[in-house]
Amino acid sequence: MMDKDFAARRRRDLIIAAVLAAIAALTPLFVKDVVVQNILILTLMYAGLSQSWNILSGYCGQISLGHALYFGLGAYTTELLFTKFGVLPWFGMLAGGVVSALIAMGLGYPFFRLRGHYFVIATIVIAEIGLLLFHNWEWAGAAMGITIPIRGDSWLKFQFLRTKLPYFYFALALCCLAWFVTWWLENSKWGFWWRAVKDNPDAAESLGVDVFNSKMGAAAVSAFLVAVGGSFYAQFVSYIDPESVMGFQFSLLMALPAVLGGIGTLWGPVLGAAILIPLTELTRFKFGGSGRGVDLIVYGTLIVLISLALPRGLLSLFSRPKKTGAAR
Amino acid sequence: MWGTTLTAQAIIQSLASGLLMGLLYGLIAVGLALIFGLMDVTNFAHGEFLMIAMYLSFFLFAFFAIDPLLSAPLVAAGLFIFGAVIYLLIVRFAMRAKANAGMVQIFTTFGLAIVMRGLAQFFFTPDYRSIPQSWLGGKTISIAGIFLPEPQLVGALVSIAAFAGLYFFIHRTDFGRAIEATREDPGAVALVGIDKNRVFAFGWGLGAALVGLAGAIMASFFYIYPDVGASFALIAYVTVALGGFGSVFGAFAGGIIVGLVEATTALVLPPSLKSVGIYAVYLLVVFIRPRGLFGSI
Amino acid sequence: MTITRRDVLLGATATAALVPLAARAQTSEVVIGVIYPFSGGSAQQGVDAQKAYETALEVINKDTDFDLPLAKGEGLPGLGGAKVRLVFADHQADPQKGRAEAERLITQEKVSAIIGTYQSAVAVTVSQICERYQVPFVSADNSSPSLHRRGLKYYFRAAPHDEMYSAAMFDFFDAMKKKGTKIETLSLFHEDTIFGTDSGNAQAKIAGERGYKIVTDIKYRANSPSLSAEVQQLKSANADVLMPSSYTTDGILLVKTMAELGYKPNAIVAQDAGFSEKALYDAVGDKLQGVISRGTFSLDLAQKRPMVGKINDMFKTRSGKDFNDLTSRQFMGLIILADAISRAKSTDGEKIRDALAATDIPGDQTIMPWKRVKFDEMGQNNDADPVLLQYVGGKFVTIFPPQAAIAEAIWPMK
Structure with a gap:
């Protein structure tokens, strides 16, 4: 009975996702304003990033506030390969993903022994170490960062002067990919293991579940996708420096949409990003120029209110009646 | 570059400065440790509590010419009320979350931190402030060529006194025992007539008062602006985690270690990397002891 | 004003001339974007900059008797006395946000030029966007030497670099x-x-x-x-x-x-x-x-050039502070930019760029101890002598x- 419901829900999710993606793909036909397009790109990017973060932190329950490390590694690998060796960003993107996934697994060995706040602080600290090292690494531009030379519109080099459409479709693809990976993992062996790990790590271990390897898998997938996001961001902004791709704020911006939308859920990150990112942009447009911190007050208050009022995230507004219905 | 500076005196001076700074880090962090130990909540607005304390000290000086050292008890009292009110108005509700309790607490206090920074900018302007003349500011004691700045020296003494007082309070007073009992079993204490919320509010007040003391001391030698807490927040979390969550003594030891490690790292690495030393030591400690040095949780 | 047949005929034959005329008729105001950090750790610099720009705006839009470009008379003479309006945007010291704000100011607020940014890292991305949209960017207070060496056509810096x-x-x-x-x-x-x-x-x-x-x-x-x-x-x-x-x-x-x-x-x-x-x-x-x-600035100059003291007083009533090295550069940057717009007689980016490139203001018509304001082919003023x-x-x-x-x-x- 449960399995049938589950399978039906998964089918429904997939159909909804396809419809939403199709609608999203058509929006540029109606939305010509580059500012709105810019907001849409950032929203899709953060939805994808948060979805990726959600794999490790939501599904697997390992709260990371250091994913900026992978974001930055993706950005730096791509741009160092491009500016120093002329490697096209498409390859750099893959290379960045692989580097990040390997580092995530390397870090996993010692990190996954840690629990709770010890783990969270370890992730913050490792990202800070990365930030400081890049800040002092002369060859990688140190504080000066890397300016990506723009020579005109080129799909090969993935750079475009004024049009935002290629960036938009890439961000959409990234978001869809991260969603689909999550959707697929939910029903995989790993997915079941992660739910077990999250619910009760000790019991899962005693049941013979390979807790450790499943965590490593989550870390690698999550880091890979986030790094791809980082390299996209570097191409999109066409300038990177340590602070602007590896700063703590990115770790937060990956976590916040999932938390606000509904952590450990398939739709939480997308919903969270769809509300949070336009909101931050609009509050900055509206109040940012005042110099009085009003945007911070509005933004912070909303985070507090949503966290308090909807501990399961905004998604619980939609799913609660259905859930109780299913239980009956 | 740094080879020439490694004289014995330079090393002793660095260690002495590191020790004083470390005791101050301990004092900044202990409030965080206390609140965590009491109710398993990490206050991500801790740096902003410090910022509020520094502003309070600054305004008491600017408007009433009260020296930061004299105003320290006032600031601590003010922060006590502030901490208790924050608990009663906000954190209390975060504790009630039935799902994702950890995340709700992290992001509630984090949102609070952003609001506090915004409010500080709104009301106090983003100008950098500082207290130009105070009893301690700029004064220094020199022993055999080793300089011990008075603000940090007094800060260190206050820190030691505060830790001693806290230890006495938790282990020797009725209320301290009530806190311990509440921490161990919040359900059971209700049966013996202890109001959990009152104990928690008191815990938040006490934690905030301790960071208030630290802020008052720091106001006499540090600059003050809305984002000042950010420089200290991560150090405070690392200090608490290094010492071990739930251990007040751990925060004390953690602070000293962080201060000393920071000072020695700057001797061997370029100073812009000195925090890397602190972070590396934290990672090393928790890899060996996953619950920090003295942690019980 | 009555429209005669001759006017219409003339207009029809000279369409090219009509465009700027139409533009001039519409431009009762010229909008300039100002991008600074207004929140976060360097918000103070943003807030101070705002006061400096408002001071410059007062000099431009009101009738004052200083020996500065645009001081006498109201508004921009080249555009029939059009007033300058400033739109402030917050980049929060983030290059990506600076980029997004520059794009928003250009496409939505229809700014004719942008001035900023305090942080050099943000100047990198803001100036790139300006280049793409062919809108001039005046780097009022960024001092990183690498900025003007990127081959940008629309980048201008009147002040010295490091x-x-x-x-x-x-x-x-x-x-x-x-x-x-x-x-x-x-x-x-x-x-x-x-x-x-x-x-x-x-x-x-x-x-x-x-x-x-x-x-x-x-x-x-x-x-x-x-x-x-x-x-x-x-x-x-x-x-x-x-x-x-x-x-x-x-x-x-x-x-x-x-x-x-x-x-x-x-x-x-x-x-x-x-x-x-x-x-x-x-x-x-x-x-x-x-x-x-x-x-780049010294209040001593007020002894030789009394207007420096008077303008400083105007700034002081707004901000409670004397001009410093940053705020004086910001003030001067906007004056130079507005002067170029007035000389361009247009709000078109390319025309303003050409006017900026042709700038030649003698030092004693500034509030700075500079020899003069004249940009080299990279948009750098090499005659801005530091003190x-x-x-x-x-x-x-x-x-x-x-x-x-x-x-x-x-x-x-x-």
């Missing part, structure tokens, strides 16, 4: 040595963002070229909670001159820590930033008697170069 500033410091050292002062060793102390790194690199390079020995080169983390270890190293090295490149926060902590650790350098020659901020001198001014900082100022008795006096100096340098500082 290499010019650093060269002035070493010119000063050379002059002091000729007079018999012992200056052989230097300690560099710079923060780790673009500003400090660039400044440190420029100083190290020039020191090498001119035979000065750098005994310590300390790069520290901006906004560190403690600078004891760093100051300890400076003290051990005990160079003839300490050369800090620090923002306000670190500057305050540096000076306090130096006093606490008993380090009194012979001389401090600072790369501006924090060392031109009122907040720093409010905090530790008593310990900084005789400190030297580079600058060195010494903090004596609670105010700054110009000590270098000789033609601008009103006093001899006090050396050692005290």
Whole structure:
């Protein structure tokens, strides 16, 4: 009975996702304003990033506030390969993903022994170490960062002067990919293991579940996708420096949409990003120029209110009646 | 570059400065440790509590010419009320979350931190402030060529006194025992007539008062602006985690270690990397002891 | 106004001429975008900048009798007295946000030009966007030398960059040595963002070229909670001159820590930033008697050019502060930009760019001690002579170069 419901829900999710993606793909036909397009790109990017973060932190329950490390590694690998060796960003993107996934697994060995706040602080600290090292690494531009030379519109080099459409479709693809990976993992062996790990790590271990390897898998997938996001961001902004791709704020911006939308859920990150990112942009447009911190007050208050009022995230507004219905 | 500076005196001076700074880090962090130990909540607005304390000290000086050292008890009292009110108005509700309790607490206090920074900018302007003349500011004691700045020296003494007082309070007073009992079993204490919320509010007040003391001391030698807490927040979390969550003594030891490690790292690495030393030591400690040095949780 | 058949005919034949005419008829106001950090750690600079730009706006839009471009008469004469309106945007020190705000200002607010940005990292992306949309960008207060060397057509900087500033410091050292002062060793102390790194690199390079020995080169983390270890190293090295490149926060902590650790350098020659901020001198001014900082602005100029004092008073009523190195550059930047728009007689980006490129304002029609304002092919004004100022008795006096100096340098500082 449960399995049938589950399978039906998964089918429904997939159909909804396809419809939403199709609608999203058509929006540029109606939305010509580059500012709105810019907001849409950032929203899709953060939805994808948060979805990726959600794999490790939501599904697997390992709260990371250091994913900026992978974001930055993706950005730096791509741009160092491009500016120093002329490697096209498409390859750099893959290379960045692989580097990040390997580092995530390397870090996993010692990190996954840690629990709770010890783990969270370890992730913050490792990202800070990365930030400081890049800040002092002369060859990688140190504080000066890397300016990506723009020579005109080129799909090969993935750079475009004024049009935002290629960036938009890439961000959409990234978001869809991260969603689909999550959707697929939910029903995989790993997915079941992660739910077990999250619910009760000790019991899962005693049941013979390979807790450790499943965590490593989550870390690698999550880091890979986030790094791809980082390299996209570097191409999109066409300038990177340590602070602007590896700063703590990115770790937060990956976590916040999932938390606000509904952590450990398939739709939480997308919903969270769809509300949070336009909101931050609009509050900055509206109040940012005042110099009085009003945007911070509005933004912070909303985070507090949503966290308090909807501990399961905004998604619980939609799913609660259905859930109780299913239980009956 | 740094080879020439490694004289014995330079090393002793660095260690002495590191020790004083470390005791101050301990004092900044202990409030965080206390609140965590009491109710398993990490206050991500801790740096902003410090910022509020520094502003309070600054305004008491600017408007009433009260020296930061004299105003320290006032600031601590003010922060006590502030901490208790924050608990009663906000954190209390975060504790009630039935799902994702950890995340709700992290992001509630984090949102609070952003609001506090915004409010500080709104009301106090983003100008950098500082207290130009105070009893301690700029004064220094020199022993055999080793300089011990008075603000940090007094800060260190206050820190030691505060830790001693806290230890006495938790282990020797009725209320301290009530806190311990509440921490161990919040359900059971209700049966013996202890109001959990009152104990928690008191815990938040006490934690905030301790960071208030630290802020008052720091106001006499540090600059003050809305984002000042950010420089200290991560150090405070690392200090608490290094010492071990739930251990007040751990925060004390953690602070000293962080201060000393920071000072020695700057001797061997370029100073812009000195925090890397602190972070590396934290990672090393928790890899060996996953619950920090003295942690019980 | 009646429209005759002849006008219509003329108009029809001269469509090209009609476009600017139509544009001029519409432009009762010209919009300029101002991008600064208005929240976060450097919000203070943004807020101060806002006051400086509003002061410049008053000079432009109202009838004043200063000997500055656009001061006399209201608005922009080239555009029939059109008023300038400013739109402020917050980049929060984030290059991506700066980029997005620049794009929003250009496409939605329809700004004719953009001015900014305090942080050099943000200037990189804002100027790129401006280039793509062919909208001029005036870099009012960014001092990173790499900025104008990127081959951008729409980038303009009227003020000096760090290499010019650093060269002035070493010119000063050379002059002091000729007079018999012992200056052989230097300690560099710079923060780790673009500003400090660039400044440190420029100083190290020039020191090498001119035979000065750098005994310590300390790069520290901006906004560190403690600078004891760093100051300890400076003290051990005990160079003839300490050369800090620090923002306000670190500057305050540096000076306090130096006093606490008993380090009194012979001389401090600072790369501006924090060392031109009122907040720093409010905090530790008593310990900084005789400190030297580079600058592009000096209130001493008011003795020769009374309008400098009057404009400073206008700024002071808004902000409660005197003009400093940053706010004076911001003020001047907007005047120069608005002057170019007026001369372009158009709000079209390319025309404004050409007008900016043709700028030639004599130094005495500015509030700065510059020779003149004239941009080279990279958009840099090489005639913006930096000055060195010494903090004596609670105010700054110009000590270098000789033609601008009103006093001899006090050396050692005290």
